[in-house]
Amino acid sequence: MPIPEELLRTFKRQGYQLAGRHSAVKTCHWTRQSLLTSERRVCYKQKFYGIRSLRCMQMTPTLGRCTQNCLFCWRAGALDLGLAWNQALFPSEEADEPEVVVEECLKAHWRALIGFKGNPKVELELLNLALNPVHVAISLEGEVTLYPMIGELIEEFFRRGFKTVFLVTNGTLPEVLENLSREPTQLYVSLCAPDEETYVRVCRPVIKDGWERVNRTLELLESFSCPTVVRHTLVRGLNMRNVEGYAKLDLKANPTYIEPKAAMAVGFFLKRLPREDMPTHEDVVEFSKKLSELTGYAIIDESRDSRVTLLSRLEKPIKWGMP
DSSP: OOOOHHHHHHHHHTTOEEETTTEEEOOOHHHHHHHBTTTOOOOHHHHHHOOOGGGEEEEESSTTOOSBOOTTOOSOOTTTTTOOOOTTOOOGGGOOOHHHHHHHHHHHHHHHHGGGTTOTTBOHHHHHHHTSOOEEEEOSSSOGGGSTTHHHHHHHHHHTTOSEEEEEEOSOOHHHHHTOSSOOSEEEEEOOOSSHHHHHHHHOBSSTTHHHHHHHHHHHGGGOSSOEEEEEEEOTTTTOSOHHHHHHHHHHHOOSEEEEEEOOOOTTHHHHSOGGGSOOHHHHHHHHHHHHHHHOOEEEEEETTTTEEEEESSSSOOOOOOO
16 A cells, blocks of 8 residues: 555655655755755764765655654654554565665655755765765664565665665564565664563554564574664653663663664654653763663763764774765
């Protein structure tokens, strides 16, 4: 079933560039900031991992499709618009081929950025670099592992010359990760609850056995050769309690990194929750210190602008370079 028109219109109003039948690109705030001579601010992924914001593209192959309805998500969902649509269903016959997805996303990325040409605050040399991305984050919106050829999509990005491919999942489809035909450069799993009760209340899964599935994914992480990240998206008053529960799950997953990060009060977050529920950077640091004590992972970096810290057993993170 195609994406409902009302949902598509909402995405377009939010600045999404559609790519093919079910994919989309949206220019990251930090990509725009890195272009402007008056700003030159960058994403925490550049600070932590060397992923140059200027040359990064964020995309999704599963626009509008997700296995959860997280309260803190800044994206619009079918539930928000009162639409009766099975957002967790993605029939394989409706899927564009990976080659089509990548090609259409590159065109959409170009459309989103070409308007900067002629802007006196933007250097043409930098814009030309931005128009030719070499890093991609398969995330942006929806649950990307619902796309039935996700391993082939990762492979296609590498084939097209991308240096890094980051994959972000909510962990509800462990069978997909278990059978992934090509690993990404780095795998993120969003773990936004320390226990099942909090998970059901905050993440609002639309599939059965969501919590059990997330835990199966955590158990899989050690089987990956690439660096892995467990991200805790934090909301004041909702899921920042029971740090011991997070620590227990983190130790089970044994990821390369842990990223506690504030949920940002933008977009549809503000239609479901008050602005005051967005944690401060100090809140995130306090949470991270407790988590560090319980897990033995040290805080090795932080970004105040993004309200995020980086924990690891490594002394410093792996840098992927900044071409």
